[in-house]
Amino acid sequence: xxxxxxxxxxxxxxxKHHYRDKKMAPAFNAIHTFLFSPxxxxxxxxxxxxxxxxKRTMNMVIMALIPVLLFSMFxxxxxxxxxxxxxxxxxxxxxxWGNFLTWDNFWIGIIKVLPLVVVSYGVGxxxxxxxxxxxxxxxxxxxLVTGMLVPLIVPIDTPLWMLxxxxxxxxxxxxxxxxxxxMNILNPALTIRAFLFFAYPTWMSGDKVWVYQAVERTxxxxxxxxxxxxxxxxxxxxxELNYSISDMFFGFIPGSVGETSTFxxxxxxxxxxxxxxxxxxxxxxxxxxxxxxxxxFNLVVDFGIISEASNFYGLMSFEYWxxxxxxxxxxxxxxxATDPVTGSQTNKGKWIYGFLIGFMSVMIRVFNPAYPEGVxxxxxxxxxxxxxxxxYVVKANINKRLKRFKNATILPKDSDGKAxxxxxxxx
Amino acid sequence: MSKDIRIRKGLNINLVGAAEQTTAKAVLSNVYAIHLxxxxxxxxxxLVKQGAEVKAGEPLFYxxxxxxxxxxxxxxxxxxxxxxxxxxxxxxxxxxxxKTQAIVEHGTFDAGKASSAEVKAHLLKxxxxxFIKQRPYDIIANPDANPKSIFxxxxxxxxxxxxxDYVLKGKEKELQAAITALGKLTPGKVHVSVGASSNSPxxxxxxxxxxxxxxxxxxxxxxTQINKLDPINxxxxxxxVSPQDLVMIGELLLTGKFNAERIVALxxxxxxxxxxxxxxxxxxxxxxLYSSGVNNDNFRVINGDVLTGAKSKPDGHLGxxxxxxxxxPEGDDYEMFGWALPVFNKVSTTRALTFxxxxxxxxxxxxxxxxxxHRAFVVTGxxxxxxxxxxxxxxxxxxxxxxxxDEMEQLGxxxxxxxxxxxxxxxxxxxxxxxxxxREGLDLLxxxxx
Numbered sequence: 001x002x003x004x005x006x007x008x009x010x011x012x013x014x015x016k017h018h019y020r021d022k023k024m025a026p027a028f029n030a031i032h033t034f035l036f037s038p039x040x041x042x043x044x045x046x047x048x049x050x051x052x053x054x055k056r057t058m059n060m061v062i063m064a065l066i067p068v069l070l071f072s073m074f075x076x077x078x079x080x081x082x083x084x085x086x087x088x089x090x091x092x093x094x095x096x097w098g099n100f101l102t103w104d105n106f107w108i109g110i111i112k113v114l115p116l117v118v119v120s121y122g123v124g125x126x127x128x129x130x131x132x133x134x135x136x137x138x139x140x141x142x143x144l145v146t147g148m149l150v151p152l153i154v155p156i157d158t159p160l161w162m163l164x165x166x167x168x169x170x171x172x173x174x175x176x177x178x179x180x181x182x183m184n185i186l187n188p189a190l191t192i193r194a195f196l197f198f199a200y201p202t203w204m205s206g207d208k209v210w211v212y213q214a215v216e217r218t219x220x221x222x223x224x225x226x227x228x229x230x231x232x233x234x235x236x237x238x239x240e241l242n243y244s245i246s247d248m249f250f251g252f253i254p255g256s257v258g259e260t261s262t263f264x265x266x267x268x269x270x271x272x273x274x275x276x277x278x279x280x281x282x283x284x285x286x287x288x289x290x291x292x293x294x295x296x297f298n299l300v301v302d303f304g305i306i307s308e309a310s311n312f313y314g315l316m317s318f319e320y321w322x323x324x325x326x327x328x329x330x331x332x333x334x335x336x337a338t339d340p341v342t343g344s345q346t347n348k349g350k351w352i353y354g355f356l357i358g359f360m361s362v363m364i365r366v367f368n369p370a371y372p373e374g375v376x377x378x379x380x381x382x383x384x385x386x387x388x389x390x391x392y393v394v395k396a397n398i399n400k401r402l403k404r405f406k407n408a409t410i411l412p413k414d415s416d417g418k419a420x421x422x423x424x425x426x427x
Numbered sequence: 428m429s430k431d432i433r434i435r436k437g438l439n440i441n442l443v444g445a446a447e448q449t450t451a452k453a454v455l456s457n458v459y460a461i462h463l464x465x466x467x468x469x470x471x472x473x474l475v476k477q478g479a480e481v482k483a484g485e486p487l488f489y490x491x492x493x494x495x496x497x498x499x500x501x502x503x504x505x506x507x508x509x510x511x512x513x514x515x516x517x518x519x520x521x522x523x524x525x526k527t528q529a530i531v532e533h534g535t536f537d538a539g540k541a542s543s544a545e546v547k548a549h550l551l552k553x554x555x556x557x558f559i560k561q562r563p564y565d566i567i568a569n570p571d572a573n574p575k576s577i578f579x580x581x582x583x584x585x586x587x588x589x590x591x592d593y594v595l596k597g598k599e600k601e602l603q604a605a606i607t608a609l610g611k612l613t614p615g616k617v618h619v620s621v622g623a624s625s626n627s628p629x630x631x632x633x634x635x636x637x638x639x640x641x642x643x644x645x646x647x648x649x650x651t652q653i654n655k656l657d658p659i660n661x662x663x664x665x666x667x668v669s670p671q672d673l674v675m676i677g678e679l680l681l682t683g684k685f686n687a688e689r690i691v692a693l694x695x696x697x698x699x700x701x702x703x704x705x706x707x708x709x710x711x712x713x714x715x716l717y718s719s720g721v722n723n724d725n726f727r728v729i730n731g732d733v734l735t736g737a738k739s740k741p742d743g744h745l746g747x748x749x750x751x752x753x754x755x756p757e758g759d760d761y762e763m764f765g766w767a768l769p770v771f772n773k774v775s776t777t778r779a780l781t782f783x784x785x786x787x788x789x790x791x792x793x794x795x796x797x798x799x800x801h802r803a804f805v806v807t808g809x810x811x812x813x814x815x816x817x818x819x820x821x822x823x824x825x826x827x828x829x830x831x832x833d834e835m836e837q838l839g840x841x842x843x844x845x846x847x848x849x850x851x852x853x854x855x856x857x858x859x860x861x862x863x864x865x866r867e868g869l870d871l872l873x874x875x876x877x
Contacts, residue, residue, distance in 0.1 A: 009761055033800060037765025041758055041795040045845075045862035046734045047727065048440070048755065050854040051773035051781045053799020055766035057806060057856055060779045140802060182803030182857070276777040279808055345807040345821065394822055398837040405660040 009036060026132035030139035054181075058141040060277045064268035065148050065258075065335065069117070071251060072258040073109025074100055076156050079254045080108050080212040083224035094252055112212055113257055115160055116151035123164045124150070127171045131180070142181030142188070142341070143171065149189035149335060152258025153328060153376070154196060155209040157216075162203065166195045186383045187342045190376045197371070205371040207231045210254040228255050229326040230365065233314040234372035248325035259328040269334035278338035281347060282354035286333040287324065289358025294320030297366060315366040323362050332375035333358065342383040346393040353389055357382045432620065432655045434642030436815040438850055440586040440774055442733065442755075443792045446692040448593050450703040453691075454718065459502050459709035460744035461487070461520045464737070466557060467866075468566045468873070471498070471517050477509050484531035484685030486554060487520055496570065499554030501687030501708040503529040519744075522709070533683040538608035546611045553679050557747070558672035559609075562653065562665045564873045565844035565866075574666040576615035576657050581629040581670045582622040582640045584647030585732040589692035589750040591670050592627045594703070599628045601677030602670070608680055609668065610634045620652050629670065645815065650847040654816040659842045671750045689750055693719055695733075696792040697726035697754040706745060712752055713741045721754060727795050729753040734849035735862070758796025766799065773798065776812060776854050802857040810851040818842065820851050824861060827868030832875055835868055845869075 012032055019028040032038075033055070042049060078100050085092045094100065124147045125139075132139040150167060170192030175184040197204045207227035208214040214226030229248065232241050243253050251261025259265075272278035297316040300306060306313060324330050337343060337357045344353035357378050364374025463471060471488040474497075475481055482503045490496040500506075500522055508521040533553050538546055547570050550556045561568035568574070581591045595602065610617050616636040621627040623641035630637060638656065645651045649667045659665050668676070671689055678686050687708040694701040699720030706715055712728055729736035730746040733753050737746060745752065768780070774791055775781035783789070810820040818839040826834035845862035852861035 009763075013761070033766075036761035036763050037796075037798065038800060039759045039761050040797045040800065041727075042797055043738075044860050046849050046852045047729055047736065047738070047753075047795050048442075048733045048774075048793040048853065049796070049798050049858065050856075051770045051775040051783070051798055052777050052779055052854070052856045053766060053858065054802045054805055054856055055799065056779050056781075057777075059767055138800060138802075142805070180803065182805045275779045276809075277779055277806075281808075340807040341805055343807075346819065347808060347811060350808070390822075394819055394838070397817070397819060397839075400817075401660075401837065401839060404658065405662075408660045408663065 012036065013039070023133055023136075026136065026138050027129050030129065030132070054141045055144075057277055058144045060272065060275050061145045061335070062148050064271045065145075065152065067264045068152060068258045068261060068268060068331075069113070069148070071261050071264050072152060073113045074102075074105045075109075075251060075260055076112050076212055076257065077102070077105025077108030078252065079210075079226075080224075081105065083211045083214065083226060083254075084222075087222070087224045094247065100252070108212055112156050113151060116154065116158065116163060116257065117148070119160045119163050120150040120167055121147040123167045124171050127168055127176070131172075131176045135180075137180065140181035142175070146171075146189045146192075150192050153189065153193050153256050153331065155204060156212050156257055157209055157214070158196065158203060162196065162200055166192045166199070169195045182341055184341060185387075186380055187336055187339050190336060190380050190383075193376050194380060197376075201370075207235075210256070226254055228372075229253055230315070230372040233318055236308075236311070236314040238314055245322070245325065248322065253326065255326075256328055256331075259331040262325050262330045265330045265334050269330075272334065272338070278334070279340070279343070279350050279354075281350040282338050282343060282357075283333055285351045285354030286337050286358035286361075289355035289360075290323055290329060290333075290362045291320055291358070292355075293359045293362035294318070294323045297362070311369070312366055315372065323365070327365065327373050328375045329358075329361055329365075332361065332379055336376070336379050337382075342386065344386045344389050344393075346390050349386070349389040349393045353382055353386055356385070430656060431623070431639040432641070432646065432652060434640070434646040434651065434655075434815045436811070436813060437584075437643035437645055438774075438776060438813045438854070439584065439643040439787075440734075440793075440853070441788065441790045442586045442694075443696040443790045444694045444698055444701045444753075444755075445587055445790075446589070446694040446701045446703055448590070448703065450690055450705055451715075451718065453704040453706035453710065453715035455524070456707070456710035456714045456744075457524060458507070458711060458744075459500075459504070459522045459524055459707065460711075461498070461501070461522075461709050462744065462746060463517050463519060465747040466498070466567060468564075468870070469498075473509070473517070475506055477506055479506050480504070481506055481522065482529045482531045483687065484533070484554060488517075490567075493570065495548075495551045496556055496567070497551060497554050498557060499531075499685055501685075530684045533679065533685075535683050536608075536680045538604060538611060538680055541608075541611065543611045546608045549680075550608070550676065554685055555676045555679055558668055558676060560667050562650070562659055562667065562844060563841035564869050564877055565846075566873070568666050569664070572664040574613045574615070574664045577609050577613050577617045577666045577668065578649045578653055578656075579617065579619045579629070579635075579668050579670055579673060580640075580647055580649040580652055581627045582620050582625070582647040584642075584644035585734055585751075586644070587692070587694035587751065587753050588732040589671075589690065589703070591629075592622070592625045594690040594692075594750060595628050595670055595674065597628070598674045598677070599631065601674045601681060602628060603632050603677070604680045605668075605673040605677035606632050606634050608676065609666075609673075613666070615657075618652065618656055620647075622647075642815075645813075645847065645850055648846060650842070650844050651815055654818070654842055658817070661836060661841055663841075669748065669750075672748065691715070691745060691749070692751045693754075694751070695726075695729075695753040695755045697722050697756055708745060708747055710745050712739060712743050712745060716741055716752070716754065723756065725757045725759070726754050727757050729755070733793070734853060735846045756792070756794040758794030760796070762796075774853075776809065797858050799856070799858050801859065804857050804859065806856045809854060809856065813850045813854055814847075816843065816847060820848065823868075824848070824859070824864050827864045827871075830868075830871055832872060835872055836876075840865075840868055840872055 174188040174191030211226035360378035361375040470491040486497040504524040559568040619635040620638040704715040848861040
C-alpha cells in the first residue's frame with residue numbers, strides 16, 4: 001500500500017520536473033499541489049513556517065458553505081412543491097422529516113442547484129487556468145470560494161449559459177485584470193451577481209424567479225407564486241406574509257438559492273470566527289449596522305412620519321431585527337463582507353466597513369424601487385470605499401508618528417547640529 | 428524610574444530540542460572563518476594578505492566607508508583563504524589556527540575615567556566596535572552618530588535561543604565594564620531589559636535603566652522594547668548590543684585582550700543531546716555538533732535561531748554574532764492532501780483544522796517545509812495578532828515592496844529590523860518573505876536617505 005503511494009508521489013515528482021519552465025507548468029502544479037502539499041523548503045528568513053496556507057484557509061470557507069448548499073438543494077424542491085400546493089389551495093404544514101428532507105425535494109436540488117455549482121466551478125476554474133498559463137503564475141485558490149458562492153446567490157432558474165457568461169465577466173474583469181487573487185478591488189462573486197442583475201434584470205428580479213418553474217408556469221393554469229418575503233413587503237402585501245419567524249430563521253422561504261437559512265449561515269459564521277478565518281469585527285459591526293438602520297426606519301413609522309399608503313411602509317414597518325432573517329443580508333455579512341481582499345484591512349477600518357455595510361444594506365433594501373434587496377450593492381459600494389477607510393486609519397498612525405517626531409528633541413548627528421536642519425526641512 | 432514592559436501580542440513557538448543547561452567544551456576547531464555577510468552593508472578592505480600570519484585580535488580588514496572601523500581575527504594563525512564571489516566580492520576569510528595562541532595586547536582600559544571620544548577610539552581600534560549595531564537600518568553603528576539611547580535585551584524569547592541568564596552567569600564584572608563604557612557614548616540612557624522572573628546578572632549593574640519584560644516572543648527582541656520605551660523618530664539613532672557581545676567588550680576593557688570565546692546553545696530536534704558549548708567565533712560547527720550527535724542525515728544547520736538565523740552546513744562556521752546553533756529536519760517531502768487534513772504536529776495561530784491552540788505548552792518538531800506555496804497577500808488581521816509594535820505590518824511590507832520611500836518612512840521603517848518581522852513571516856498564510864522584504868526596504872532607504 002505504502003509502496004504504491006510512494007510510486008505515485010515519485011511519478012508526480014518526476015512530472016513536476018518535466019513540466020518545470022514549460023507553459024503548462026501552472027496547470028500541472030495546480031493539480032499536483034491539490035493532491036500533495038509541495039516539497040518546498042524555506043530559503044530566506046524564518047526556517048520554519050506555520051501550518052496554514054491559502055488552500056487551507058479557503059477550504060475552511062468552503063466547509064462553512066457546505067451545509068448551506070445542502071440545505072438549499074432541499075429547499076429548492078420544498079419551495080417548488082409548497083408553491084404548487086399553495087396554488088391549489090392545499091393546506092400544508094412544514095415538517096422537516098415529513099415534507100422537507102425528501103428525495104423529491106432533493107431531486108429538484110440535483111437537477112437545478114448542482115448544475116449551477118458545476119457550471120460556476122467549471123467555467124471559473126477554466127478561466128483561472130487559462131490566465132495562469134498565459135501569465136505564467138500559479139493558479140490561485142480564490143476562485144474555490146467564489147465558485148461556491150456564486151450558485152448560492154442567484155435565483156434558482158438562472159439559465160446556465162447566463163451564469164457562464166457572468167462568471168467569465170466576473171473572473172476576467174472583476175479579478176484577473178487586476179492581477180488575480182489578492183489584487184482585486186471588488187468581490188468577484190458579487191461582481192458576477194451584479195453583472196447578472198444589470199444585464200438580465202428580468203431573470204433576476206420580480207416575484208416569479210425565486211421558485212423553480214414559477215416563471216415558466218406564469219399565465220398557465222398551473223401558475224405558482226415565487227414571491228420572497230422582501231418582495232411582498234415592498235409591495236405592501238403584508239397580508240400575504242404567512243411565514244413564521246422560525247420559517248424565516250431556519251430558511252424555509254423562497255429566495256436566492258443559498259441565502260435563506262439564517263440558522264445555517266449563523267453556524268457557518270460562528271465556525272469561521274472560531275477558526276479565525278473570517279473577521280468577527282466585520283460580522284458583528286455589520287449586524288449592528290443593519291439593526292441600527294432597521295430601528296431608525298421603525299421609529300419613522302412609529303412616529304407617524306409616513307403613512308400606510310406610502311410605498312415604503314411595508315419594509316419600513318418590518319421589525320428591525322427581522323431584516324437579518326430574510327433576504328441575503330445574513331449571507332452577505334458572513335460570506336461576502338468578510339472577504340479579506342476587498343474589505344477593510346485594518347482592524348479599526350473593519351468596524352467602520354462592517355457597520356456601513358449593514359447600514360447601507362437595509363437602507364438600499366427599503367428605498368430601492370426596482371429590487372427590494374441591497375446587500376450585494378452595499379458590499380460592492382463599501383468594497384470601493386474600503387481603501388479610503390484604511391487610508392484614514394493608517395493616516396492616524398502616521399500622524400501619531402509625525403507628532404512624536406515634532407515633539408522629539410533630536411540630538412545633533414555630529415557636533416555641528418545637522419539634525420536640527422533636517423528636522424526643520426521635514427516638518 | 429524604570430518602566431516594565433508587558434507584551435500580549437505574540438507567539439511562543441515551543442520546539443523540541445531545547446539546550447540543556449550544562450556546558451561542555453567544544454573540540455578545538457582547525458579552521459576558523461569569518462563570513463562577510465554577517466556585517467551587512469560593510470565593504471571590506473583587506474589589511475593582510477593571503478598566507479599572512481595573524482594574532483588573535485589583529486585587524487584583518489577595515490570598513491571602506493569608515494577606515495577607523497577595524498575587524499579583527501578571532502584566533503591566531505595563518506590566513507589561508509580569502510573566498511571571493513562574483514565581481515571579486517569577498518565572501519569569507521579562513522584562518523588556520525595555531526597550536527599556541529598569540530594574542531594582541533591592548534592593555535587595560537578604565538572607561539570610567541575616559542572621555543566619550545577615547546572610548547570610541549579604543550573600541551574601534553580593538554575590533555569591538557562591530558558588536559554595536561544601530562537602528563535605523565539594522566547595521567553596524569556609525570561611530571560618528573550620537574545615539575539617543577542604547578538598548579540591551581537580556582530576555583530570551585526566540586525559539587531554542589541561548590538563554591541569556593544562563594550564558595551570562597558570573598560575568599558581572601565584564602558586563603559592568605562594558606556598560607560603563609557604553610554609558611559614555613550616549614547622552615541618553617542605557618536601557619537594559621531582563622525577564623520578569625529572572626536572576627540575570629544584568630539586573631544588578633550600575634548606570635542602567637532596568638526594565639522587566641514579560642510576554643511571548645517577540646517580547647525579548649530589542650526592537651519590541653525600543654518601540655515600547657523610546658521609539659525611534661526620523662533622524663534619531665539608537666544603538667543595540669547583544670548581552671554576550673557585551674561580555675566580550677567588557678573582557679577586552681578589563682584584560683586588554685580580544686577573547687572570541689563564547690557559550691553557544693546547540694539545539695533543535697535533529698540534535699541528540701542538545702546543550703551548551705564553549706567555543707570561539709568562527710569555529711567550525713561540526714566541532715560541537717557531532718559531539719552531541721545527530722538523529723538523521725537530512726537536517727539543516729542554522730547559524731542562529733530558527734526564525735532569524737542563517738542557513739549553514741555542518742562544516743560551516745559559527746557566525747560573528749551568533750550564540751545559538753540549531754539543527755532541524757529538512758522538510759523536502761510531499762504530504763498528501765496536506766492542505767485539507769487536520770494538523771496536529773505543526774504550529775498555527777488559526778484554528779483552521781489546526782490544533783495547536785488546544786495545547787499551547789506542547790513542544791513541536793517542526794521541519795523546514797514551507798507548508799504551502801507563495802501567494803499574494805490575501806488574509807488580513809493575522810499579523811497584528813503577533814506583532815506588538817505600534818506599526819501596521821502589512822502596510823509597511825507593501826510600502827517596501829513598491830519601494831515607496833515616503834510611505835516606508837511614515838509607516839515606521841526606521842524603527843524596525845528584519846528580525847521584528849520573523850513572526851509575521853512564520854504565520855504568513857501567503858508565505859511571503861517578510862524579512863527579505865524589510866531588509867531590502869531598509870537597504871533602499873539607507874541608500875536614498877541614510
